[in-house]
Amino acid sequence: MRKLLTGVALASLASLSFASFAWADIKLGATVSETGPASFLGDPEAKTLKLMVEQINASGGIKGEKIKLFLYDDGGDPNKARTFATRLVEDDGVVAIIGGTTTGTSMSVMPVVEDAKIPFISLAGAIEIIDPVRPNTFKTPHTDRMACEKIFDDMKKRGYTKIGMLSGTDGFGASMRAQCLAVAPNYGITILADENYGPKDADMTPQLTNIRGKSDIQAVLSPGFGQGPAIVTRNYAQLGITLPLYQSHGVASNGFIELAGAKASEGVRLPGTALLVGELLADNDPQKPVVMAYKTAFEKATGTPVSTFGGYAHDALRIFVDAVSRSKSTKPADIRDAIEKTSGLVGTTGTVTMSPKDHLGLDLGSFRMLEIKNGGWVLVK
Amino acid sequence: MKLSAKQASLLVLAVLIVLSPFFFPSGYYFRVGSLLFVNGLAVVGIVILTGFAGQISLGHAGFVGIGAYACALAPAYLGLHPALSAVLGAVVSGATAYLVGRPILRLKGYYLAVASLGFGILVSMVLANEARWTGGPDGIKTPDLGLRGLLADMGLELTNPQFWYALSGLALLIGAWLALNLRDSPTGRALRALHGSEVAARTVGIDVAQAKLMAFVVSAVYASASGSLLALQNRFITPDVAGYMHSIELVTMAVLGGAGSVLGAIFGAGILTLLPQALTVFQNYEQIMLGLVMMLVMVFMRQGLLPSVLGLMRGRGE
Amino acid sequence: MSLLVVEGLGIKFGGLHAVKDVGFTLKSGEIVSIIGPNGAGKTTLFNMISGIYLPLAGRVMLNGEDVTGMSPNRLAERGLSRTFQNLQIFQSMTVLENVMAGFHLQARGPVLSDMLGLPGSRRRSREAEAGARLLLERVGLERAAEREAGALSYGALKRLEIARALALRPKVLLLDEPAAGCNAVETEEIDHLIAAVAAEGVSILLVEHDMKMVMRISNHIVVLDYGEKIAEGDPATVSRDKRVIAAYLGAQATEAANADG
């Protein structure tokens, strides 16, 4: 026992001293949820960041300077995220922070970076992160409001106006539910059923039975992430519901088809990024080379299929690298200014053009409506 | 002059709080320190409930949540000052504890554990589900306490982490002082007596149900204060603070360090606050190490780390 | 007048009568002993009188008031206090604190005052401590005051329980095997202690297996066997009672006694 304690003490000393004596040209910080409830988002994000920083350094860094990555796992705990943000700013002396896998962790990092005036690129979905715009906070994923708009746009085109909704009660599902409820009237859509499920639930047939029971419903929307949407999709098929089913970008990965089963997920539509359908893109699509390069590199290095979420981290790092290469200096304030001037940068989510009023820089056009056909993705025209 | 155990404990704590900053290489350490104190405050509440009175709660984070959300909601909806909101949170927590405690404290052991667990889950569920009011699972912003600005006006410039280090350090000192007073007071003796033997406690005239309830209420107020400090410091709060994992964390801190002793429990809070920070170098192995530490300490040091270590030292001294 | 009156008390465990229709009275300053073989129901009887078990039948009158089934802490407020056969000490408290806990009824106060360490709270603690130290002296444990109670010997713990019970300044004191596990010297000390307490007007109800002690100090003896009262009277009468001898030593003993006689 005493040995163990000494070990722990030594380890903590070692970690502190590593942190203080670490040396690098450009210090980049990151706090993502590698473990915890959002780990299947955070895990590919962390892997992407490590992989790409390695690649960039191997090819000479940015303007000859290497990136030193400080990466922490906040386990999805907002309180931990804030502590790591403080550590990155105060102790590691980073010039920018990428991260905040979830809205909660991003929102708790925000006060720290705004206080310290360090640019921060969030990987989370909620619109509150960039609306209202705060000087130092940016983000890469489409907002959940945009996802709702994209879906409702598609529904409207197909003539569905009365829908049922079944959302997860986790942060992602709840936030998207609120946004969808808010923007539905803009598209002339009425939500007739508003059901929920817990993030760890194993069976959603009661909720779906209630939705099925409302005869006017023309389509069903299921915002959520994790195993929930897969189970919803399977229960949907089990109950023999034939209405069109829309999922959210929270499940935009090949893993979803595998988990839900090709048969049950046939015909499911969701808004996603180009990353999932790289091969299907037209050869003249500007995103194609970017997406294919990342996909190939990630899958070769990790042996796991790419997901949209890793793509968010990819884009954040690209934005950072692009900004540093344009920036006057490697001071946080200059990098911030450069990020805000990002223009026409092609990433996996779309082409990013930021402005002082827009710290996301994406439009609905870069969101793609995907449909699952024969166990694979196809683009909805 | 010979110091009493109480004075010695307070002195050790005060010296550590005041002198540590001189060795801090950066502002980050103030942040970690203030987290330690915030956790420590809630854990001192657990000491009163579990260490003194011997009752288990796996739902105390529920009170942390009430205290935290009071600081977000009362300013927004009632226009209350954040400091008064924290007081309101403490009152609501105490009242809730009083109402909930009456029925559940009749249960013992694992049955009390499951009942308190259920209570904690209910609170975190309400916080997450009533998104219209609470901001839902993604959390809600809390206002600035304003005290730091006030100090700056008076000429005392502190960085944000420094300010919260000082404020939560002070709160912990006060909390520890109150708990140490309680320990050696008639009420504290009654609590520790019923821990030793409920039957005997009743035969010396202690109203056991009343005493347990009192411990539950007081510890709820501690948890609430800890939640308020956390919310005001982070300027943002999510329902995670009220979650089951946080409850477990608090109990683990107390028991790991030594639930029977105020200083021991704060020591436990320190270990479990610092360990994850120290273990970041191990990345993926963090959970393995944490689980191992919990098991090893509980299997080989039943009294908790600090009392066991002190016991060993004393044993050698004799 | 009778301070404690027990009438027709009975209880069942799992369909069996553990105690059945037991009654007796206890006057001020009197020492009454309950004796009987192992398993005769003595401790169960104690547990009913002191409010730990709810009797199925009968009633307990304390100072003219019906206190049947009243909780132990309310009985304590009315002047009834007890010790336990299987020690019930407050582990992880010091010897002194154990006795101070016995002063709870006088020392208790508002929790806020106690947490803030207000003068009132400190005064109450000081008074309890002074009283506790006197009692520890009385039972001969004054030197062990600061030790953890768990570290004491069995005999010392028995005396500690008596001191704690005396801290309540009881009118009626129930002692469950106070001399069990004590050596001859300790037993004699306890013997003197009990007599002295009784002399101060405290009524004592005693369960004890040390017959020498019982015969020496009791005013009155109630004999239980198989949950029922089989005899009562003064020590001399009881010790000659054939049913008592049979219960204790076996029926054959009666013949032996006759052979002796």
Place this chain on the structure above:
Amino acid sequence: MPELMQFLLSGITVGAVYALVALGFTIIYNASDVVNFAQGEFVMLGGMITVFAYQAGLPLPLAALIAIAATAAAGVAFNKLAIETARGAPVVSLIIITIGASIFIQGVAQVVFDKQLHRLPAFSGDEPLHVFGATILPQSLWVMGGALIVFVGLWVFFTRTLTGRAVLATSNNRLAAQLVGINTNFVMTLSFGLSAAIGALAGVLVTPITLTSYQIGISLALKGFAAAMLGGMGNPKGALVGGIALGLLEALTAGYLSSQYKDAVAFVVILAVLFAMPQGLFGRKAMERV
């Protein structure tokens, strides 16, 4: 009416999962008075090991068998290394030891396996069956059947075999069990192995429905714990009834009241039951001897 039927089927499916976890709790509690909060990790291990063995090319039944055996070994090791050494520790310490084990096992799983969600193919296909206007997946029948078989198996084991009665005897009276020649340490080891194996079996059966990942253990453990307490800790019948009752409560609440508060309603009912019956539905009353 088909709605009600659908709710009931859903409730029983989920309830059967809880019951399987609760039965695991029951066995260990009986043998050692320990509530094992790491029980959910056994379910996780069962599912995850099977998934990875299956992905490695082993046939599903063999993969499942390996998973169950490996998990049982983990249970035995846990008992030998931690629980036996900590004999007699207070309830709080035991809770922390088992929670520590749960965190440890999760940590190992995320390193050895990965952090992704996984699924196994359903044993008998995904074609839903129709029952009185409601539908049910064949895999649900596997889960219900599994819960029932485990329950009956335990019942036979406890009442019809000498070893089973030795376990009961140990939980009833440890001292007397030693006196009639029962090796009570072996009984403990057996109970942990058995409980872990049942947990792993549950993991294999439910993974096609609920999916699995390294962190599913905790929520299952909480639900299983609640179910076991509702039924009365230590009673296999209580575990079965408690599990099914909890599942039904959730499904009916989600169906008729509020899907948002279904977990809350379930806990409120558990609290209400405990207030009225502090030992759970089938628990035994314990008399405090002084």
Place this chain on the structure above:
Amino acid sequence: MLTVEGLRSRYGRIEVLHGVDLHVDSGEIVAVVGANGAGKTTLLRCLSGVQPVSAGQIMFRGEPLTAVPAFRRLQRGLAQSPEGRQIFTNLTVEENLRLGAFIYEDERVDRDMQDAFAMFPILREKRNLAAGGLSGGQQQMLAIARALMGRPACLLLDEPSMGLAPILVAQIFDVVKSLKALDVTVLLVEQNAFGALSIADRGYVLETGRISFEGAAAELIADPRIREAYLGI
């Protein structure tokens, strides 16, 4: 058959047995008598291995027993009917008896059970009832019967008369006496001194953890010091 030398045992810091010497020869009934709290039960617990021995030696059938774990002692031929009966209250009478023969799996178990029923007919009547519902006397019979199911060479009996009505006490003692015919050696610990000594060959008196006198049972019965030790007169 059984030899105990200098046996000491303690509960925590409190020593209860301060060096006990005794021996039991094959085929004997030996009674250890003494008042409550004298250490009789502790002595038997040491013999059956559920109580740690701090010093001294136990030899059984020529082999040291001290290091043998409790659950192996029945295999060596030593069975105990413990104080307070300690039956399995949740199990039926028959299951209790079956568990008494836990270490055996042969046909003789059924025969032994029939023998037990013959010895205590009331147990046959109640064979399918939960043992917890039996009366005190019936539970005592069950405890003895269960110990006999282990086919002991030596039976340790702890207070078989405790809490029983005199008529039942007589009945139990008759059974103990009859064990002699079955070649079972008996070590009987009793508070009911005269009852125990009247069926025993030899006796020991245990007082506060020490043997104060020993001798032939008949001599001890006549010794007035015994009566004094018990009744204080």
